[in-house]
Amino acid sequence: MPSVFIKTFGCQANKSDSERVLGDYEARGFKETQNWKEADEIVVNTCSVRQSAEDRVTGFLLNVEKFFAQNKKVKPKVILTGCMLHIKEKEIKTLLPQVDEVLPIGEEGFNQKAIRKDKFHAWVPISSGCNSFCTFCIVPFSRGREKSRSQEEILIEVNDLAKSGYKQITLLGQNVNSWGLEKVGISLRKMFMENSNLSIEDIPENASQYQKPADKPPFVTLLQEISKIDGIEKISFFTSNPWDFWNELIEEIKNNPKVDRFIHLPVQSGSDRILKLMNRGYTRASYLNIINKIMSQIPDAVFGTDIIVGFPGETDQDFQQTVDLVKEVGFKVAFVARYSPRPGTASARLFPDDVSAKVKKERWEILDKLANKDTLKERPMVP
Template structure:
């Protein structure tokens, strides 16, 4: 038996990829370890969506240099988005690195590791594949470990947002065959999974590039029909692909959770145009209005970038106005950082000083904190179902779960409830979470219209 130390950076897609890396290498007799000192193989699964994430990878690699000096036989590899972006250049920058594998090459990892061991070369595998079979793994459908599972349904993106490196590191859109996705979810349900999160860089354009394949709304309907599955979520989506069919799915599919993450990025049309997002604010708001008309309880979260090149105070103020108007339940906000190979990095100077970026980010986040606190307080007194995920972050004897609208609820309760759907009465609220108490048997009249118990 050999030991694998695997460190994951970035998004849920990378988490899923890391689970697959562990399974693929498990078949080569590698067992995961938390102790890097004893590892035979050290792999970093990396993120390059922002400069900060990329820098974390280089500092992690810096820490492993000394291990390699002491133990020359340890194999160190980098995979994921930084690997895809940098390729050969990573080997030059990090002379003690043994291998590089891109986002489409996890299935080739055993071969790549073997090359290091037998041929003593430093392989770099960063090919992109159009055939979706590279995303399949025989053990995907039989993995166990909890009531909640991520399921990759597609990878890549055909959009051309000027700030975004994703199309460069994940390639063009490739969708998995729907029958394989459905079979995987059925198998997960048979293993006790009750909630699935369908994953991809642009899930709501699922199937569009595959002749004869069903669309995303139909895929949701097929997953909705699977016995045992009680909740369906997905991430992430592009506003242009929030189709009338998908809006109808929110009204009709009882297992589809009332939450949509719909990245807007900016509230200013001129910034959206420089970002090449492909919609105006009016388009975006119109789609949201139609969604809310069909599913009034839907919670909306979004991504926002502040300090995009040339962003004026007036353009930034439009984003603040957007927050007031939409009243997002949650936002993920970032300062702009130029990414290699992107149109924005080539066309525009990164001309907003760091101090102004940070100050805008603080104003944005303060405004959102107030909005989220008000929205969360409105839930006090309601009874909602949470899927218990584990211990609360504070580790104060509380358990933590999420409502269908994706709000975090902390409540006192035994750890044995992990994986259970539990009704809780909401007793308090902060800007980022709710406080609740197990509601036990509740009268139907007490139930919030959003909960499964409604």
């Protein structure tokens, strides 16, 4: 039986994709090996969110090449997938000559059976890609536009998981609370970005990419449908964003005991000036307004967040506003990332990376100490 080794870099979305890539390999008669030196094929699921993530991919591929050359063995087939595929295939072959094939992750599809290690909790993708175009972010280019998985397919998978004994699921996507909305779409944030006469005060209260649905938001319906499945005791979701966090969703979390009270709500910065440069489509005040609404209705809610320090032009005053916001909200966990310009993104094109590495590190340490009580956590900037 041929064997495959899957090396996964980056965020939870990549880990979930790798479960489906393995499902595809097993369906084709492969078995998984934990040792790349013995594998017949090596799949590298890549992350592009920061230069250091791409450097780790390059380092791994060089190790593979060196080992097989030194031991005079035939190098296994190396397949590259994941976010680095935003680089054109021809360029990948030049940059990474060790790669034999590329596999766009979308080709595996949502519905390829996932092979999961955990038998109690399962990650269930409900959407992929993103339409939000935050200026620092590579995801809309690396994963493409936002695409929701159908409710029917999600419910079939969760039903199967419940029958296999899974008790907890986490619904996964870059903007889970926008699930099911893309076909309605108008882009207020795009309008905001393209109209340089608009200022931060002009940002609508909820700068969604979509019109508010006249009926119940589809994500709320999805939570209700999943809650009806016997055996599923806890439903979490990751990542939601400050836009499309409708009042109906807050109501649902409040009234549905199966829905997790931990809410991950990336803020990225506490400074309105920086939020505007990031094209986040909300202000410090509107972010805090959502947090306060949730806290007043769900007193046991706890919050996590993502923050970028050292975004171009971030002054000590901007950073202090982030520190103050972190203190005010009292996040249970904050994933703090140092800004790194990604080629192809608007911020890399428009703004010089002018905060020094030393200052980024200092700001990162201050926030990490504050939010994470000395446990260093740094992860890719987006889910």
